[in-house]
Amino acid sequence: MEIKVLKNIMHANQQLAEENRKFFKERNIVAVNVMASPGAGKTSTILKVIEALRDKVNICVVEGDIASSIDAEKIDKLGISVVQINTGGGCHLDANMIRTVADDLKLEENSILFIENVGNLVCPSSFDLGEGIKLVIASVPEGHDKPFKYTSMFQEADVIILNKMDLMPYIDFDRDSFYKGIRALNETVPVFEISCKTGEGLPAFVEWLGNKVK
């Protein structure tokens, strides 16, 4: 009996991801796959960018979590079109999930679609969603060694955020080592140091992202 399962799943996902990518590209929708550990600041960053860019560009959000609608409620409170996906234990989103919910969003041409992936530095990097930008968020309390341990996540990132910079004085975080780890994997990826608490560094990231919609 022939057993070949995983390869087929990945192939099917890739095909759907390409269809999603085409859909987004035709409408100039910048789809941002937001990946990070639990609690690194995915939702906080999305909320800050919404605050800064909502008057200039339409923004929609897909929230991915194993359970609950806590994050989606925060987005909904701002009057932003949002859909929650509960994976029911699954550790990542996939392209079919994104395709399934796309019609439920108020997606317009020339907009940003944030897709907050399940908090996890491993599995989400293996599943293409059809996004245009892979945003990886690290945060100071997690430690500077994450790029050395979760290599594919940092290798494939189109942009990296180092969040919670306000906590730098209280944590033994070796910035040089963090950057060494990133540059060994990804020589050119832009890195933005921000704090969602103080707002430090956010304008530069907002400008970078805003320019992608033009």
Ligand SMILES: Nc1nc2c(ncn2[C@@H]2O[C@H](COP(=O)(O)OP(=O)(O)OP(=O)(O)O)[C@@H](O)[C@H]2O)c(=O)[nH]1
């Ligand atoms: N001190 C500090 N706290 C922050 C910062 N950004 C986020 N937080 C806090 O960190 C916690 C987690 O933030 P979230 O934005 O919910 O993180 P998340 O990555 O969306 O978490 P999950 O969706 O559960 O994976 C919250 O208590 C935030 O208030 C920051 O820049 N500085």
Ligand SMILES: [Mg+2]
């Ligand atoms: Mg969140």
